[in-house]
Amino acid sequence: MPEEFHRIRRLPPYVFAEVNTAKARARAQGEDIIDLGMGNPDSATPPHIVAKLVEAVADPRTHRYSTSKGIPGLRRALANYYRRRFDVDLDPETEVISTLGSKEGLANLAAAITSPGDTILVPNPSYPIHQFGFIIAGAAVRSVPASPDEEMLRALDRAVRHSVPKPTALIVNYPSNPTAELATLDFYREIVAFARRHDIWVMSDLAYAEIYFGDEVPPSILQVPGAKDIAVEFTSLSKTYSMPGWRVGFAAGNPRLISALARMKSYLDYGAFTPIQVAATAALNGPQDCVAEMRALYKERRDVLLKGLAQAGWDVPVPQASMFAWAPIPPRFADMGSVAFSKLLLARARVAVAPGIGFGEYGDGHVRIALVENTHRLRQAVRSIRGFLAQDNAGPAEPVLSAAG
CATH class of the missing domain: 3.90.1150.10 (Aspartate Aminotransferase, domain 1)
Structure with a gap:
């Protein structure tokens, strides 16, 4: 052996x-x-979120299996967050799915859409799951510069012209882990135009959307018109509400990608424990102080x-x-x-x-x-x-x- x-x-x-x-x-x-x-x-974790968990866990009806795509109230809460934060409309039924943290969602979507030998474009340096989620799925990863600037855009153009087979997906992550760089909405417009032109899926990791320190507020790629044709975005409650151990995240955007992730997850998990989802709903809908x-x-x-x-x-x-x-x-x-x-x-x-x-x-x-x-x-x-x-x-x-x- x-x-x-x-x-x-x-x-x-x-x-x-x-x-x-x-x-x-x-x-x-x-x-x-x-x-x-x-x-x-x-x-x-803020007390009102913990209190909602305690309240929900006291109800024995919440102790049964949940649903792998997330309870409806949680998916509606995420859609409402996107509407008030980014002015982006999402259908909670077809364009939102709850994940066990964004890391699980990224890895399972990589497995769902990747064929052995596919070429995936990943910034280097970047969070390990961005490349290894696809490597585990059998893809070949081509590195591109991590900074959201002209150098990255030129590298993407070279990758399309010189990669065999042609790239099928691209990862972006801003605010970046590890580099802490921010992308502008203009940069995302360039990425969306590039991806639509070359039929490339885009997966945006927006886990640090709410941790910013100046006047420049991190945008979402889904704010770009036409982005939902090719993009899905992952967010997480881990950092925003100090809930890392609760393992609650989301994917939002392109219905075909969301459907692929939902189908994959239907074989793998029953979703997070229902009281955790109820508490996560309270986090998104409740006071944001x-x-x-x-x-x-x-x-x-x-x-x-x-x-x-x-x-x-x-x-x-x-x-x-x-x-x-x-x-x-x-x-x-x-x-x-x-x-x-x-x-x-x-x-x-x-x-x-x-x-x-x-x-x-x-x-x-x-x-x-x-x-x-x-x-x-x-x-x-x-x-x-x-x-x-x-x-x-x-x-x-x-x-x-x-x-x-």
Whole structure:
């Protein structure tokens, strides 16, 4: 028998696991590690959402199987969100489906629409499921630049002219994870025109739509006239309402893609636990002060972190959206790559970050820093990083991390 199954052979070892293993080992030895690696919101879910869950779970009728496409009230709530936020009309029956977080939806839609050998266009760097959802499904991935600009548009044109077979789908993700870049509505117009011209499906990941810090409000690709002819968009409640463990997301847009995802999911799951869906409906329909408070919280954390890093001599671009900073590796460490630098930072500063190569080979010159600790802990992290950068770091990492690879 082969040592590895066919689909597993196409998946490299999960890069983040190396740093996570080192982090766990250090904590087991009593080290205080400040974890800024995983984008795992630390704030409590707003009380009115939790109260609705408790109320719903007390009703035994909600304990039965749910429906894989989501309860009608939840799909209507998502349609209402798109109407008030983006002025986009959606049919809750044919253009909206609830998913178990956006990650599950992306992966299952990739499986539904992909034939072995298809060519898929994916920004590099980008969130791992964007490429590996299609790789698992048997596709070949062609990387394109991640920045929403002319360089990306030129790369898309080259990909159509020189890829065999011609690309069948394109991923876009703005605000971006990991780079925190924003796209404009004009950029989306270019993407929609390109996709319609070449009969390419577009999957837009809009998970960070509500985490923005300036006057530039992230748009939806579905705002572009004709977008629903070729595009579907994924959103999530994980970051917007601090509900990551609840696993509630959505796909919205093209009816054919929504139908394909619904058919796939009908074989795989019965949807999220009904009380969770009821609570998610309350989140979307209820008071939105909590969303504004969440934005203010992440902005405060962003400012504390980046000011401190700048004072320590580490210049990091100021993100205008998302809950991440995409930090170039300081020049004197650049040659070591993002995994080695992340492990060195963990060993010497006791701060965990995500190595950029985990988001694609073109991310290897960066690390991603998540704003998932309070300002006190962020200041503590900055002090530790300042001390680390002031040291002579030519030597190897401490022995506690040596077995992590």
